[in-house]
Amino acid sequence: KNQVEQSPQSLIILEGKNCTLQCNYTVSPFSNLRWYKQDTGRGPVSLTIMTFSENTKSNGRYTATLDADTKQSSLHITASQLSDSASYICVVSDRGSTLGRLYFGRGTQLTVWP
Amino acid sequence: EADIYQTPRYLVIGTGKKITLECSQTMGHDKMYWYQQDPGMELHLIHYSYGVNSTEKGDLSSESTVSRIRTEHFPLTLESARPSHTSQYLCASSDTAGSTEAFFGQGTRLTVV
Numbered sequence: 001k002n003q004v005e006q007s008p009q010s011l012i013i014l015e016g017k018n019c020t021l022q023c024n025y026t027v028s029p030f031s032n033l034r035w036y037k038q039d040t041g042r043g044p045v046s047l048t049i050m051t052f053s054e055n056t057k058s059n060g061r062y063t064a065t066l067d068a069d070t071k072q073s074s075l076h077i078t079a080s081q082l083s084d085s086a087s088y089i090c091v092v093s094d095r096g097s098t099l100g101r102l103y104f105g106r107g108t109q110l111t112v113w114p
Numbered sequence: 115e116a117d118i119y120q121t122p123r124y125l126v127i128g129t130g131k132k133i134t135l136e137c138s139q140t141m142g143h144d145k146m147y148w149y150q151q152d153p154g155m156e157l158h159l160i161h162y163s164y165g166v167n168s169t170e171k172g173d174l175s176s177e178s179t180v181s182r183i184r185t186e187h188f189p190l191t192l193e194s195a196r197p198s199h200t201s202q203y204l205c206a207s208s209d210t211a212g213s214t215e216a217f218f219g220q221g222t223r224l225t226v227v
Contacts, residue, residue, distance in 0.1 A: 034215060034216075036218075041202075041221065041223065042220050042221060043120075043204050043206075043218030043219050043220045043221050044157075044204075044218045045218070046215045046216075046217075049215050089156075089157075091216075101159075102147075102159070102216060104156040104157045105156060106154070106155060106156040107154075107156065109154070
């Protein structure tokens with residue numbers, strides 16, 4: 001069964017600190033993995049997208065890693081800001097169908113305190 | 115900034131009413147999707163479309179229906195709203211290329227009383 005599991009479920013950190021969010025998946029055949037940021041009550045916004053051959057991709061203070069062999073990904077946030085408070089969703093796409101199915105994790109709820 | 119729009123953003127409506135949630139995109143994307151998301155939970159695919167006149171049911175059973183008469187427009191309709199339909203509904207679109215990202219609308223928060 002194709003699944004995406006994220007940990008931790010929620011995380012509280014102080015402003016300026018770093019944190020790492022985890023994503024494990026069983027989706028096969030794998031096409032790509034994306035990290036989205038979703039503010040409360042709004043639609044998800046893409047942070048990074050990585051294909052099978054990419055190990056690391058950065059977007060400002062966000063750095064995503066992918067290990068396709070162990071089917072694990074992480075999102076590292078550096079020097080956190082209050083505006084980073086949001087849900088971070090790991091999304092994996094398969095390539096076994098025309099649709100390019102998207103499988104969503106439940107997200108990690110990050111809260112940054114001043 | 116993604117060019118995909120949903121209206122209304124918030125809707126409170128009585129049981130038994132018919133409602134239509136609007137979704138439009140100006141990117142010329144062929145694929146469009148409707149997701150349902152309860153608070154703190156993952157997104158569940160309820161409908162998708164490959165293009166004009168193409169609509170398919172998603173993973174999560176839904177009493178809603180969709181139509182795709184124009185590329186840019188993918189409305190979702192509930193003929194008779196019930197409290198169990200209370201949720202957030204997110205519309206997304208992507209182009210045909212497999213590795214492209216999906217762009218999401220801001221969502222419609224539906225409350226049926």
